[in-house]
Amino acid sequence: MQSGDDEAIWQSVLARAPGAAQALPLYAPLLAGPLVLGRIAQTLDGKIATASGASFWISGPDDILHTHRLRALFDAVLVGAGTIRADDPLLTTRLCDGPSPTRVVLDTELSLPAHHRVFCGGPPTLIVCAADRASSRDRDVIGAPRAGRGLDLTAVIAELRRRGLSRLFIEGGGVTVSRFLAAGLLDRLHVTIAPLLLGDGIPAFTLPGVARPEDGLRLDWTLHQLGRDILLDIPLRAAAR
Numbered sequence: 001m002q003s004g005d006d007e008a009i010w011q012s013v014l015a016r017a018p019g020a021a022q023a024l025p026l027y028a029p030l031l032a033g034p035l036v037l038g039r040i041a042q043t044l045d046g047k048i049a050t051a052s053g054a055s056f057w058i059s060g061p062d063d064i065l066h067t068h069r070l071r072a073l074f075d076a077v078l079v080g081a082g083t084i085r086a087d088d089p090l091l092t093t094r095l096c097d098g099p100s101p102t103r104v105v106l107d108t109e110l111s112l113p114a115h116h117r118v119f120c121g122g123p124p125t126l127i128v129c130a131a132d133r134a135s136s137r138d139r140d141v142i143g144a145p146r147a148g149r150g151l152d153l154t155a156v157i158a159e160l161r162r163r164g165l166s167r168l169f170i171e172g173g174g175v176t177v178s179r180f181l182a183a184g185l186l187d188r189l190h191v192t193i194a195p196l197l198l199g200d201g202i203p204a205f206t207l208p209g210v211a212r213p214e215d216g217l218r219l220d221w222t223l224h225q226l227g228r229d230i231l232l233d234i235p236l237r238a239a240a241r
């Protein structure tokens, strides 16, 4: 995306988004250069969905509008297969002005059925699966090396950049955002905390444990109020690669 395009999209997002002018400190760091942003909307007890996978709605309307603004500002929105199975989302920009991003789905074994809505028209959708599952005839399927129980995310990012998708919005779910975070591949993280307790449910973060608090990943954050929710804007790397 060119910087002139950034400015035009930014102006159009602002024009349609009530109160967005006050949110400039939230969006300004997202406008320049290649960027990988992780995103989670979680309850106070750290869940992104109930145990049965229901996540509509954890956070309020302002946070959902924020998610649509983010879609408009990125080249691609990426989710894990679990989110497609549970939510069947469209992943398009509908609540604010601006373009819909290319949709990217991580599906290691190429197991998602074709009836899901991201595969049935709309903006382009790319599926990333293990290279041994991909057919070279299908341009919309990207084969990536396996790594551990999933895919080599460094290689996934490199291939998406080769295709012109250098600004990536990792929209969920928890497993996917956690794997990008654990691999050190997120430049920034937006975590919304809703004033809601579920007791049980799907966790926001699943990361290797540490023995002592000082061994954990200590973060800085800036708080933003989004209606009744709070959003934590967390820079993870000073400079975008």
Ligand SMILES: NC(=O)c1ccc[n+]([C@@H]2O[C@H](COP(=O)([O-])OP(=O)(O)OC[C@H]3O[C@@H](n4cnc5c(N)ncnc54)[C@H](OP(=O)(O)O)[C@@H]3O)[C@@H](O)[C@H]2O)c1
Binding pocket: 039, 040, 041, 042, 047, 048, 049, 052, 053, 054, 055, 058, 079, 080, 081, 082, 083, 084, 086, 087, 106, 107, 108, 109, 111, 149, 150, 151, 152, 153, 171, 172, 173, 174, 175, 176, 177, 179, 202
């Ligand atoms: N509140 C929120 O912010 C939010 C956002 C999105 C979704 N959700 C909810 O979250 C739930 C789904 O989240 P989840 O954490 O269970 O699953 P998820 O992150 O959506 O998907 C996990 C799956 O994605 C694939 N995947 C992710 N990272 C991969 C990698 N590095 N390499 C290869 N494959 C990878 C794998 O699929 P395979 O095992 O099939 O290969 C993995 O099992 C749903 O209930 C949804 O409603 C909530």
